[in-house]
Amino acid sequence: MEHKMVSIADQIFDELEKAILTGEYERGDILTEIKLSEKMGVSRTPIREALRRLDQERIIENTATGAKVIGITDKDIADIYDIRLRIEGMASFLAAQRRSDEDLQRLKGILDLQEFYTKKDDPDQIKNYDSEFHLALYQICQCPTLLDTLEPLHRKVIKFRKVSVAHPGRAAKSFAEHKAIYDAIAAGDAINAEKLTCEHISNARKSILGE
C-alpha cells in the first residue's frame, strides 16, 4: 500500500501554475504568501513550498517583498519548441531501443484514447492524451535526466493559454503523427522514431505559434 500522497502544497502548486500560465495573473503582479494563504484557506507553509517550486521554474521570481509573476511569453514557447526539437527525438530513439511489451501496451492504450476523443472532438481530452503520449515516451526512454529536462518544458506548453486555439484539423494530424511514432517504436526502428518525432515537434510548433 503506497498510494502517493497528494499534499496541499502539490495542489496549490498546480493551481497557481495553471493560473499563471493561463494568464489569470499578469506579468508583474505581486503574490504574497499571506494573501494567498487567506484566499486559499491554508497556512503559509504549503503556499510557500508551491512558490518555491514556481520560482525554480522561473514562472515567478521570489523577492524579499513578495513573489513577482513572470509568466510565459510567446518567445518562451518558441524557445521551448526549439529545445524540444533538439532533444525530444533522443527520447524516442532510446524508447525504440528500450521499450518493453508493457510499455507498448501502455502507449497503445493512450493512443487509442487519443483517437477516440479526436473522433469525438473533445478538445480537453484530446489535449490530455496528446500530452500523456509524450510523457509516456519520456518515461519509456529510461533516461531520468531527459525526463526531468523535458517534463517541465512540456508542462508549460500544455498549460499555455493559447494551446486550445490550435488550427482546425491539427488534432487529426497530431494523432496520425503519434501513430507513426508509435509504429516506429513498436518496430524498434530508433532512427525513424527520432526523425518522426522531430517532424512532429516541428509541426506542433507551427500550429501553436500560428505558423
Add this chain to the structure above:
Amino acid sequence: MEHKMVSIADQIFDELEKAILTGEYERGDILTEIKLSEKMGVSRTPIREALRRLDQERIIENTATGAKVIGITDKDIADIYDIRLRIEGMASFLAAQRRSDEDLQRLKGILDLQEFYTKKDDPDQIKNYDSEFHLALYQICQCPTLLDTLEPLHRKVIKFRKVSVAHPGRAAKSFAEHKAIYDAIAAGDAINAEKLTCEHISNARKSILGE
C-alpha cells in the same frame, strides 16, 4: 541596495547537493529532516526547503518516511553530456548573435583567469572558471529557458566526484577550445560558435568519462 539574500536554506541546499554528488552520502541512504536539523544546527524549515529542491533535481526522493538518496551515476553524467551535446551549441549560436560588448568583456575576463590558473596548474580555480565560462554563455544567449535547462545539468557535472580526475593536458585543451568559442562569438560567427561548442562538449565528455 538589493543585495540578494543568501538564506540558510540556500546554504543547506548547496551543502547537501555537494555532499551527495561527491559521494559523501550513498545511494539508498535515508536523510531525515529531524536528524539533519540537529546535525546542522538549524530548524527543519530550511532543511525541508533544501530537500524539496534536491527532490526536484532527482538527487533525492522524498517519501513519507524520509528522503532517500538517489545521487548520480556515470550513466547520468553520460546522459547529461548527450543532452548538452544537442542543445549547448544552440546557446553559443544565440550568444554569437546577441552578445553585447559588455558580454564580451565579461567572457574575456573569465577566459583570462582560466588561462592564468591553467598556467599556474590550480585545479580548483581551473574548474571554477571553466564552469563560469559555460554559465556566462547560458546567460548571454538571452534564452531563459535554455539557461534553466542547462544550468542544473552543468551543476551536477561540476560537483560530480570524479570531475577533478581529468586527463592530464585536458586543462590546456579546454582553455584552447574556450578561446576558439570566444573568438567565434566575438566575431559574431554563430554557426562556427555552435560547431566549436559541440566539439568542446564532445571532448569534455570523453575526458570525464575516461574515453
Add this chain to the structure above:
DNA sequence: ATATGTACATTTGTATACATATATACAAAT
C-alpha cells in the same frame, strides 16, 4: 528643491508546536 535619516508597515525567513500518514512489530484468528 534635494538629499538624508528614521519610524513604521509589510513581507519573507526561521523556529516550533501540533496533526496526520507510514512502517514495523506483534498478537490473534484462521
Add this chain to the structure above:
DNA sequence: ATTTGTATATATGTATACAAATGTACATAT
C-alpha cells in the same frame, strides 16, 4: 504457517509564532 488487525514509534505535513529584512512615507537638514 499465514493472514489480519492493532498499537506504537517515527517520519513528514501543516499551522502558527516570532525574528529579520525591505520599502515607503515623512520629517528634517542642507
